[in-house]
Every structure is written in C-alpha cells, then in structure tokens.
Amino acid sequence: MSTDPTIRVLHVDDASGFTDVVSEFLVREDSRIRVRTAESAxxxxxxxxxxxxxxxxxDYEMPGKNGLQFLHDVRETHSDMPFILFTAKGSEEIASDAISAGVTDYLRKEGGSGQYxxxxxxxxxxxxxxxxxxxIETSQKRLxxxxxxxxxxxxxxNDDFxxxxxxxxxxxxxxxxxxxxVGSSWRRLVPESEQDAVAKVLSELDSTAAVNDSEYETVTKxxxxxxxxxxxxxVRNDHGDAVTTFSKFQDVTDRVERRRQLARERAFTEQALDTLDDLFYVLDADGDLQRWNERLARETGFADEELLDRDVLEFFAEDHRQRVTEAIETxxxxxxxxVEADVLTADRGRVSYELxxxxxxxxxxDFLGLAGIGRDLSDRKARERELEFARDLLDKTEQIADVGGWQIDTTTNEVYWSDHLFEMIGIEGEEEPPLxxxxxxxxxxxxxxxxxxxEDAIAAGDSFDVxxxxxxxxxxIRWFRILGEPVFDxxxxxxxxxxxxxxTDRKRHEHDLERAREEYEQLFNGMNDTGWVVDLDGRFLAVNDTAVERTGYSREELLSMGSSDIDAHLDDDDIATLIDELSEDETQVLETVHRTKRGEEIPVELSSTMITYDGEPAILTIGRDITERKERERRLEQFASTVSHDLRNPLSVAEGHVELARxxxxxDHLDGIAEAHERMETLIEELLTLAREGNTIGSTETVDLGTFVTDCWEDLDTAEGSLENETSRRxxxxxxxxxxLVENLVRNAIEHAGTTVTVTxxxxxxxxxxxDDGDGIPEDRRDDVFRPGYSTAEGGTGFGLSIxxxxxxxHxxxxxxxxxxxxxxxxxxxxxxxxD
Structure with a gap:
C-alpha cells in the first residue's frame, strides 16, 4: 500500500474567487494538502x-447540479472516497439529506479564517x-x-451481527x-427463548473482552x-480498533444431553427427598448417618457438615435409644x-415419631446400609389445634374484611348468618329470621x-354473584354484593x-366516574382542535366532533381505522415507534400531515400523552391545524436561504482577501473594511435569527433565572460594566x-449607556x-424600539430588540x-x- 503522505483535494464551488482563497488557506494549514478546483459538478x-x-x-448551491446531486454521481465510481459538503446554505433539512445521501462530513461557511x-x-x-x-480490507484477506x-x-x-x-x-x-x-441475523440461528441471553453476550463482546465462550441452543435449517x-x-488492528468478528462453534448436543440427564436424575432425587414432610435418612452398618433430607437437618438443628457420620442415637431421647438400637438390628x-421413639428436636423439644x-x-x-422414614405423630393434634385456630381466624377475618357469611338449608329454608353479617345489616339479636x-x-x-x-342456584346448581x-x-340505604355457592349431596x-x-363506596365511586366521563366527553367534543384516543396498536378508540368534521370521515368510519389511515407521512411502523418512545410522564409533540377523506392534505401539530382509557393504557392526541404557520415558515426559509447564500458567499471571499492583504x-483602511465585514456578519446572523427561529421555541426546562443571567453576563465582554442580580425566580x-434575549438586552445597554453601565x-x-442606568428611552419612542431595523446607536443593526x-x-x-x-x-x- 502507498505511503505517500500527500492529500489530493478536489474543491468544487461556483465562486472562483472563494476557491482560490480556500486553496491558499488549506495549504497554509496542512502542507500535505494539494488542491485542484472546478466551478461546476x-x-x-x-x-x-x-x-x-x-x-x-x-458547495451545495451551484449552477446545474447541486452538491447532493454531484455526490450521487461521484458515488457511482468512487463509492468510498471522502466527500465534504462545505456550504453557506446551512439548515437541518440539508444536513439531514446530506447524511442520508452518504456525505462524509458537513461544514457551514462562517466568517473568519478559523473555518479553513x-x-x-x-x-x-x-x-x-x-x-x-x-x-483493514487487506488484513481481512489474510484472515x-x-x-x-x-x-x-x-x-x-458484520457490525449488526x-x-x-x-x-x-x-x-x-x-x-x-x-x-x-449471508445477510441473515444471528437470531435466525437461535430459538426465541434464548435470544435475550445471546443478545446480552454479543452486546458485551466489544466492551468486556475480545473472546467470549458460551453454550446455547442453535437451530438448523x-x-x-x-x-x-x-x-x-x-479481531482488532494494531490501534485496538475492531476489524471484524468471528464465531467458531461445534455441536455438543450429545455431551450436553448426557450431562443434563445426570443432573435431572440427581435433582429429582434431591428434590423428592427434600420435599418430604417426613424425616429421611441413610445409615451404615454401625448406625452412623450417611445421607439425610432437609427436614432432618431442620428438626435436629445441625448443619450438614455436622451430620455426616454422626451416631443416629444422638437424635433420640435417652430413654428411647435402646428401642431404636433394636429396630436397627432387626x-x-x-x-x-x-418403632415409635421421641426425637430431640431443636425447636420443639421431644416429638414423637414413627420410624x-x-x-x-x-x-x-451385599449389605450397603439402611434407609429410614420418620413420620411425626403429633400432626393429628396439631391439625386439631390448627382447625380451632382457623375458626377463630375466620371470625376475625370477616370483621377485618367487612364480609358477612350466610348459609341456607334448601330443605327447611333455615337461614344462618355470621355475627358480622348481623352487624352489617344493623339487626340486633341471636336468632336468624326465616328466608x-x-x-x-x-x-x-x-x-x-x-x-x-x-332459585336459579338451587335449580341449576350454579354459583352466583349479584x-x-x-x-x-x-x-x-347501602349496596351489597352477594356471592353464593351450592353444596351437593x-x-x-x-x-x-x-x-x-x-x-357502597365502590358503587358511589363508579357513579362519580360515570359523571366525570360525561363531563369529559362534553369537553372533548367541544374542542376546536381535533382529538382522539388510540390504543397501543395505533387504532382509534374515541374521536371528537372536530376530528369527524376536519377529516370528512364519519365517527363509525374513524373508529374502524388507525392513525396511519389518515396520516400522509407516517406508516404503521413509524407510529409503532412513536408509541414505544412515549413515556408516561411526557408530552410528545411532532408535526405531520393528515389526509382527509376527499384527499386534501392538512399540516398538523400533534401533542400526545399517555392516559388510561377503559382501564387500559392508551394515548390521547390533540391535533392543531398549522397550515398558516407552515406557509409562513416556508416564506421565511426562502428568505433565509437567499440571505445565507447570496450574502455570506461574497462576504467570505471578501474576508479572505482582507486576511491575505494584511x-x-x-x-488602516483594512481595519475599516474588517469592521464593516463584522457588522455585515452580525446583520446576517440577526436576520437569520428572525427568519429561521422567529417566534418559535423548543422544549422548555426549569431555569434558575439569577444563575442563568450571571452565566450570560460572564460570557459577554462586560469588563467595565457591573451586574446587580436581585432575582430569586425559577x-x-x-x-x-x-x-x-438576555444577551441582546445586555448588548443594547452597553451600546446606549456605555461600557461602564450597571444592569439590574x-x-x-x-x-x-x-x-440599566443609562439615559433611558423617550416615552414617544418606546413603541418603535421593537420594530425591525430601528436603532439610535451608531453601528447598531436595529434587530436586537426585535429578536x-x-x-x-x-414564550x-x-x-x-x-x-x-x-x-x-x-x-x-x-x-x-x-x-414546577
């Protein structure tokens, strides 16, 4: 591979004077760079x-093809060559299009030599x-x-596995x-049940270690x-950068299956023994303990390491040890x-067991030893005590849960009421009334x-809940919920x-909810904006009258549709993504276009919030018609584009020539020209601020005003001025x-009151x-100060207060x-x- 350090650059821009300036500055910055120019794509x-x-x-704007069209032609023959878009027409839309088209880098033309x-x-x-x-490609061939x-x-x-x-x-x-x-995801080879675990392994490959070994199920064709x-x-290069990822694998199904079978058999035996309510033990010929279950360890209070080889007689009352010895011999x-003998338990003292x-x-x-089962003979009495306790607990539970019990003899119609049911009904007495x-x-x-x-329960033998x-x-007057269950013979x-x-409380709450729902529906349908509720699949659950009127669909038609059916820009996948990204404590705001039943397209701003609708999570969306705003934005963007391209390009050329002339x-004339350039740059920036940002804001945040103003003051050239900060507002x-806003007001104070101004x-x-503590603004001129272009300060642009x-x-x-x-x-x- 060539080791030539020379960097050969082709610079394409219709402003020939500008390309000459750029070429000279680039060579000054990096002696390796050699530049050739062209004035069109x-x-x-x-x-x-x-x-x-x-x-x-x-550049982006050029005669004939623009910069992105030029990029498309270049990529047909030079698919990987670096391509940098260097343009005065800077906007998020162009930047987004450039990135999507595969541009290597994107750079706005600015004032000054720093841009070069x-x-x-x-x-x-x-x-x-x-x-x-x-x-890297050469290294991969060796691999x-x-x-x-x-x-x-x-x-x-590849990088996406x-x-x-x-x-x-x-x-x-x-x-x-x-x-x-080829081209298939790793998920094609892994069953769904193991994909989360494998995804974690793969995600940690680059951050934890170069090699990872694991074992999991793999699906064949x-x-x-x-x-x-x-x-x-x-695999990494000499710089530690990842070059590619390899996986080696082998079929170990038989080995794993043998291992699993042994583990299952052992686990089954251990679990079966440990789930026994009875004692289980294995003794050798001398009566020493060789194996036991958890119940024996709990009852005796010994740890596992203390039980091995312990004489089993230690677990029994001294006066019963002889009978245990005889039972072992038999x-x-x-x-x-x-044999029956008393075991010395850790928690309950002597407990009678049948062994x-x-x-x-x-x-x-050949003799190996003996196994034994010990059954607790105190269970019967314990169950009787538990039954008595349960009856008492039932009575107390009725009172705590505010539930009364009843029983009807279907032959005699005799009625039984629990004590708490008497209290609930408010009847004093010990005898139940007939049915x-x-x-x-x-x-x-x-x-x-x-x-x-x-009657139905007696006739059909069904339970009921009324x-x-x-x-x-x-x-x-109160409300009862009555539940009944038949008993058969x-x-x-x-x-x-x-x-x-x-x-009663629940019924009243339901009544209040129904009334609140009616009030909500009146408010919902009375809105001037469209409103609807969709489920988490994007299907309409409810729509207001304005939505029906604006879209031209009937309510029944809308309720059979989904959000994507009326959206000209978002399909089902887009909407599903937006729903997944919406959290419970935020409002999601976006712009899109709705298409009416007649085919008309209306630009809208949607504000969506997560709510609960009929007990299920859903999304409430309010849609505002922004047709007029979008038209205004279009006109402002057109104006900003003209200002950006037609003024900034020649200004950059002029600034570059001044730098070269120095x-x-x-x-001294060069200083005057540079100051004029600086004023022109300020004027362009403020014009673009008015045109592009205008009276719009992004998302809001909590701001400590005092701290915020202090930070702004320190960012400005206010060395001779002073700030009196008397606010505690958030x-x-x-x-x-x-x-x-703050910086424009501070600059305005300095321009009109001087560098020693005090701002409060x-x-x-x-x-x-x-x-400020300057001369102030005459009362008859206070309405004019916010008018674009109005300024009384020498060198002022007249746009600062407009902004x-x-x-x-x-706001x-x-x-x-x-x-x-x-x-x-x-x-x-x-x-x-x-x-907040």
Missing part, C-alpha cells in the same frame, strides 16, 4: 476521471480514516485462510449453504435444535422394622334479583353458602432562546425585569419598555410561567 466529474484524488470538497483551519482538519481526518479502511481451514464451524459477522460468510464445516453442522445465510459450544472473537437381620427402616443391598445382595323475612332487608326494587339468584341495595335498621343441592360484601501590506423557558435584574409579581420581542412572544410573555429606577431603560416581562 460537471467539471468536477471530468477532473475525477483525469486525476486521482483523496477527497472531494463541494477546521476544514483542513476535517479533510485530514476523513482521508486518514479512508486509508485505514483500505488497510480468510485461517477461517476456511478451521476444523470447527466458523462464521464472520449479520452473516458475512460461513465455512464448510459450519454449513455441514447447520444444514445451510453459505448463500442461504431443518428446524432441529442443537446445543452448540460457541467461541466469539473480536432391619439389618429381617429387611424392615418399625420405619428398610435394608439396602447392592445387585449382588322470607331475611330477604326483606333488600329494597323492594332489588329483592327479586336476590330471590331469582337463589349486587342489590339493602336498607339497614337505621334506614340507611348425591347430586342434589342441599345447601347454599356464601358471603356478603358491602360495596500579509502583503499594512493599511421559570420554565427554552434555555437557548432565553440566552439570546429583579422580580415582578408575575415575571421579571432587566434595566427580544419575538422570543418573549414565543407567551408580554414585554414593555418603561423608565428604570435609575432613569435608564427598563424592560418588563410579565405572564411568565413559574417552574
């Missing part, structure tokens, strides 16, 4: 055919990366021999030909699941024996509901049992636009003020000029939203 293509270049630098230093650095970096890439001769399966991946190639061994293991796998052992390796002689032993022999009949009287607690309108539920109002003895319903729950001669504002910032009831008003309007603030406390100009901002 066509001439540039001819140069590329005649001469080898390392990099192309191109930056351009030289960008060119050098781009060419260095281009040459490094070629070196191929190692790849193909590997005795294991081998796969090479998609197959680049696979060797023959890998094809044999997986059953695929290489052509079938025929759908067979093999267990493969994978070895992933990141088991060894006859094969089995049973049954079984002799263990090998296939040849007919018991039903009288329900209001006349709801009593048939309960009667019918009881709600009805009842009247307490103190005449208060030989297929007949002999009893009904159930519970009663007071749901090297050739000394003249406001919600767009930080970048607020910085413009303080609080108002619903806002803040910024004032201040635009920023205030964008929804009111701004006015009045006299300050020291007689200077005072700017008051009101209607300022405080921070």
């Amino acid at each position: 066509e001439e540039g293509l001819t140069r590329l055919e005649e001469t080898d270049f390392d990099c192309v630098v191109s 230093t930056l351009l030289a650095h960008r060119i050098a970096n781009a060419v260095s990366q281009y040459r490094s890439k070629r070196e 191929s021999l190692f790849f193909e001769r590997s005795p294991l399966g081998a796969i090479e991946w 998609e197959v680049i190639r696979i060797n023959e061994t890998g094809e044999e293991i997986l059953g695929y030909d290489e052509a079938e796998l 025929g759908g067979e699941r093999l267990v493969c052992e994978w070895h992933h390796r990141v 088991t060894i002689d006859t094969g089995t024996a049973t 049954t032993g079984q002799r263990l022999v090998d296939p040849d009949g 007919e009287d018991a039903l009288d607690v329900y209001v006349d309108a709801d009593r048939p509901i309960v009667e019918q539920a009881i 709600e009805a109002r009842f009247q307490r003895s103190d005449d208060e 030989d297929g007949d319903v002999v009893q009904l049992r159930g519970a009663v729950q007071d749901v 090297d050739d001669c000394e003249s 406001i919600a504002a767009d930080g970048s636009r607020l910085k413009q 910032v303080g609080d108002l009831e619903d806002g803040f003020f910024i004032e 201040v008003k635009e920023i205030a309007d964008a 929804g603030w009111e701004v006015r000029v009045t006299e300050g406390s020291a007689g200077g100009a005072r700017f008051e901002f009101t209607g300022v939203e405080p921070a």
